[in-house]
Amino acid sequence: MTRSLACDLAPHGILVNAIAPGFVGTRLPLSLGGNGHEHETAWFRDIHLKYGRIPIGCAGRPEDIARAVYLFCPDDSHYVTGQILLVDGGL
Numbered sequence: 001m002t003r004s005l006a007c008d009l010a011p012h013g014i015l016v017n018a019i020a021p022g023f024v025g026t027r028l029p030l031s032l033g034g035n036g037h038e039h040e041t042a043w044f045r046d047i048h049l050k051y052g053r054i055p056i057g058c059a060g061r062p063e064d065i066a067r068a069v070y071l072f073c074p075d076d077s078h079y080v081t082g083q084i085l086l087v088d089g090g091l
Contacts, residue, residue, distance in 0.1 A: 001048070001082070002016055002017065002018040002082055002084055003046055003082040005084065006020045006082030007077060010081055014082075015072070015077075015078070015080065015081040016081055017081060017082070017083045017084070017085065018023045018083070019065060019068050019069055019085050020084050020085065020086045020087065020088070021037040021060065021065050021086025021088065022054065022060060022086070022087065022089055022091045023044075023048070023054065023059040023060060023088070023091070024035050024059060024060045024061065024064070024065060025060065025061055026062055026064060037077045038085060048070070048091075053091060054088070054089045054090060054091050055089065055091075056089035056090055056091035057059070057089075058089070059089075060089055062089065064087060065077070065087055068087040070086055072083065072085075078083075
């Protein structure tokens, strides 16, 4: 969809890019019942950290996503369109 929109809207001077985030420490992964954060569970630590599925070794922060979005904002990126930027710690 990102590339399709980029092609359709490029003649109008509109750039279309996307961010594909991995695990991010927001309120969304709070466990049901308020018993903690999904990233603090044994399952998350075992599957994603112990076996190196996230090479960086931790969940991302909202600021990490914001910085990635900023990459597309300056005039320097006027020739970048139709791209999907993975922000997932190497997942």
